[in-house]
Amino acid sequence: xxxxxxxxxxxxxxxxxxxxxxxxxxxxxxxxxxxxxxxxxxxxxxxxxxxxxxxxxxxxxxxxxxxxxxxxxxxxxxxxxxxxxxxxxxxxxxxxxxxxxxxxxxxxxxx
DNA sequence: AACCTGACTCGCC
DNA sequence: AGGCGAGCCAGGT
Numbered sequence: 001x002x003x004x005x006x007x008x009x010x011x012x013x014x015x016x017x018x019x020x021x022x023x024x025x026x027x028x029x030x031x032x033x034x035x036x037x038x039x040x041x042x043x044x045x046x047x048x049x050x051x052x053x054x055x056x057x058x059x060x061x062x063x064x065x066x067x068x069x070x071x072x073x074x075x076x077x078x079x080x081x082x083x084x085x086x087x088x089x090x091x092x093x094x095x096x097x098x099x100x101x102x103x104x105x106x107x108x109x110x111x
Numbered sequence: 112a113a114c115c116t117g118a119c120t121c122g123c124c
Numbered sequence: 125a126g127g128c129g130a131g132c133c134a135g136g137t
Contacts (some may be wrong), residue, residue: 003133022119026132039118040134056118056131064118071112 003034004041010105011042014055017083018099019092021059028102040062054078061092 010028014020019110026034042053046069057063067075076086085093092098 023121026119030115031132033130035121036117036131036134039121040116043117043118053118056120066118097133 003037004045005027006030006105007038008042008047008051010044010102011038011051011053011056012028013103013105014052016052016055016098019055019057019061019084019094019097020099020102021077022056023059024102025056028105030105031050054084054085057092061087061094061098062090063092 006029007025010025013028015024020028022035022038023032025038026032029038038056042051042056043066044050046053048069054067054069060090063072063075063079064074069075072090079092080086084097087093088103
């Protein structure tokens with residue numbers, strides 16, 4: 001079991017129609033400083049259709065520029081399709097769509 | 112096997 | 125208030 005696995009589990013917990021920040025996912029995985037690793041984890045193992053990586057944004061609501069899943073525009077499109085509102089073309093309306101609380105994943109016990 | 116880098120954040124200057 | 129460095133993990137060179 002690696003931290004990556006834990007991260008993936010956390011991301012899968014984000015409900016449709018909501019978004020979470022890298023920090024929240026990292027926190028759910030047990031350590032907030034893993035925020036950077038979260039980004040890397042999603043980058044190397046996007047597992048399309050399984051891990052909703054389009055629901056993960058930066059803390060200010062801006063979508064990642066390196067979204068390798070049809071382009072950043074595609075990510076925005078998917079989110080809007082789930083009912084997520086935007087303040088502008090690249091920033092999610094965090095005030096109303098950020099997941100209030102992400103279930104804590106017992107770090108390193110998923111196997 | 113060591114070193115560098117990368118979808119982030121936060122704290123100190 | 126804006127810029128910079130540190131902390132974390134895994135995979136490629």
